[in-house]
Amino acid sequence: MEPTQISKRSPEEMKAKIDAIQKRHQAVLEKRASLSGQLQVKKQELQAILDEIRAAGYDPKNLASDHDKAEKELETMISDFEKKLSEVEDALATFDKR
Numbered sequence: 001m002e003p004t005q006i007s008k009r010s011p012e013e014m015k016a017k018i019d020a021i022q023k024r025h026q027a028v029l030e031k032r033a034s035l036s037g038q039l040q041v042k043k044q045e046l047q048a049i050l051d052e053i054r055a056a057g058y059d060p061k062n063l064a065s066d067h068d069k070a071e072k073e074l075e076t077m078i079s080d081f082e083k084k085l086s087e088v089e090d091a092l093a094t095f096d097k098r
Contacts, residue, residue, distance in 0.1 A: 009017065053060050 050060050058066050
């Protein structure tokens with residue numbers, strides 16, 4: 001087994017090194033606290049959005065399929081309205097020709 005190497009630093013150098021490490025550690029803790037706060041805010045914002053979606057009568061897990069379904073229904077309604085509008089326009093054109 002090899003003998004353990006003993007540091008050749010002076011007590012002042014050791015204290016300076018420890019102080020530097022403590023400052024780095026404190027900076028990391030502060031950054032962590034800041035990021036944790038930001039994460040908490042984002043979680044609350046996301047929860048508010050999910051609550052709003054649920055309040056509107058939708059399931060967030062099925063939102064994409066609900067969107068597609070609503071879009072198809074809207075397209076069908078537009079198409080039906082356009083057909084009826086064309087029928088009315090034709091009828092009015094026939095009436096105007098008399």
